[in-house]
Amino acid sequence: MKTFFHVEDIGDLNAALKEAEEVKKNRFAWKHLGQDKTIMLVFFNNSLRTRLSSQKAALNLGMHPIVLNIGAESWKLETEMGVVMDGDKSEHIKEAIPVMASYCDIIGVRSFAHLEDREFDYAETILEQFVKYSGKPVISLESATVHPCQAFADLITINEYKRNKRPKVVLSWAPHPKALPQAVPNSFAEWMSAADVDFVITHPKGYELDPKFTRGSRIEYDQMKAFEGADFIYAKNWSNPGVTNPEDYGKVVCKDMDWTVGARQMAVTNNAFFMHCLPVRRNMIVTDEVIDAPTSLVIPEAANREISAQVVMKRMLESLDK
Numbered sequence: 001m002k003t004f005f006h007v008e009d010i011g012d013l014n015a016a017l018k019e020a021e022e023v024k025k026n027r028f029a030w031k032h033l034g035q036d037k038t039i040m041l042v043f044f045n046n047s048l049r050t051r052l053s054s055q056k057a058a059l060n061l062g063m064h065p066i067v068l069n070i071g072a073e074s075w076k077l078e079t080e081m082g083v084v085m086d087g088d089k090s091e092h093i094k095e096a097i098p099v100m101a102s103y104c105d106i107i108g109v110r111s112f113a114h115l116e117d118r119e120f121d122y123a124e125t126i127l128e129q130f131v132k133y134s135g136k137p138v139i140s141l142e143s144a145t146v147h148p149c150q151a152f153a154d155l156i157t158i159n160e161y162k163r164n165k166r167p168k169v170v171l172s173w174a175p176h177p178k179a180l181p182q183a184v185p186n187s188f189a190e191w192m193s194a195a196d197v198d199f200v201i202t203h204p205k206g207y208e209l210d211p212k213f214t215r216g217s218r219i220e221y222d223q224m225k226a227f228e229g230a231d232f233i234y235a236k237n238w239s240n241p242g243v244t245n246p247e248d249y250g251k252v253v254c255k256d257m258d259w260t261v262g263a264r265q266m267a268v269t270n271n272a273f274f275m276h277c278l279p280v281r282r283n284m285i286v287t288d289e290v291i292d293a294p295t296s297l298v299i300p301e302a303a304n305r306e307i308s309a310q311v312v313m314k315r316m317l318e319s320l321d322k
């Protein structure tokens, strides 16, 4: 495996889920694979779960993780090409990436969408530069448009908790005070469209995700209707994807608190499990009552980030030198 950005990169989902089960049962069984190997985890943005779960997964595999926080610990990096570097950025990504790559075998990158230029973000400009200039396998640790380690962990969690063969899974937009990227809902939609689930997306009109990720998924603008009979509710805020109106890209055009997931919506579900990738704003995205209920899966879901990261790193280690 050379890159981990999209659901196709993992191949057959049933095989990936089976491998996740095996890894979870015996996470230290592949320690030999990472011997004398190093993974560089590059963070342009903050993180709790991704930073810790990636390091833990690497250690489980016997790998050495190196974490670099760009800006705080390194020089600030210029990511635009052809610019006069007379600002606060001391080093260009064109030198920094091959230098980082010379110290490691695998690279993981966290680099959020800037939410200013849709074309720049949706071309995954920064992540693609890591592919181009590193020559090493690259994992998206949430980049401009995707968060595949999260989506894989979400699928593992749904597979573990499902009570019927083909559960109904609902991705629901929820309000947030700040403009957030679309990476988590994009990847969740992409992975759920490929999985054996009955998948529905609900959001206010104008918040349509890019069809490249939703892939024909059912959209229901009435949140209560979407929640009827659901087995899993996955709440997430995202800023305007600019699909219906490019000028709205990255903006917060709705703060309707009726969309906050609470007891009213959960009452029409099939006693659904509640999911969120975290960090979550309580009583904006979800009420205390719902997130504190026994049906909330936010902690096991976060714990599965270690497993999803380990399966991906394991596959990358297995394909090194091939």
Ligand code: CP
Pocket: 046, 047, 048, 049, 050, 051, 142, 150, 277, 278, 279
């Ligand atoms: N869900 C997730 O990626 O969490 P962090 O931003 O804390 O890494």
